[in-house]
Amino acid sequence: EAGVTQFPSHSVIEKGQTVTLRCDPISGHDNLYWYRRVMGKEIKFLLHFVKESKQDESGMPNNRFLAERTGGTYSTLKVQPAELEDSGVYFCASSRTVYEQYFGPGTRLTVT
């Protein structure tokens, strides 16, 4: 089966600009997670969708981050306006059950 895909693979934007990241989960996976790894630190949870509903968004840093999952399929994560501390690698993961999350390749975001 096709794996989790993410677009773009890299994004370089200036402080104050807007960026939208996209994640396409494995087909049939209702659970979709967003994580972020900043400056070589641990991978941190951002939020979790079950189908189109936000199950847990406790990890979202602030209201500059907005996640959506249209029709329970792909998901987008928008950062507006971007700040320097938003730089990092954003991972998406999906799972059929609460176990075995499969990760995408990540989007490396650089805010200058």
Next chain:
Amino acid sequence: GENVEQHPSTLSVQEGDSAVIKCTYSDSASNYFPWYKQELGKRPQLIIDIRSNVGEKKDQRIAVTLNKTAKHFSLHITETQPEDSAVYFCAASEGSGTYKYIFGTGTRLKVLA
């Protein structure tokens, strides 16, 4: 909140030797512990996992052990090969709610030929 500590941060072993990476967790309700391997420029790949009702699990050269009382779990790689070189992450699932993962900080393993 839940915290996962991972040691060591870097580990170098000679090819053919064993490697052990250790993690401790804080939430006694955690019940699922996956391990991920991330090679340079690639996605984190699930390599093995263990649930809290099991003390040990093996898959060829890889094994994971879990001590619920002490709240720690370990990854064991035997007969290491150069292709085992990567960053390894442990994680613990929060025992309630969304089962989101709490990750350790990663271990960079280098297998020297």
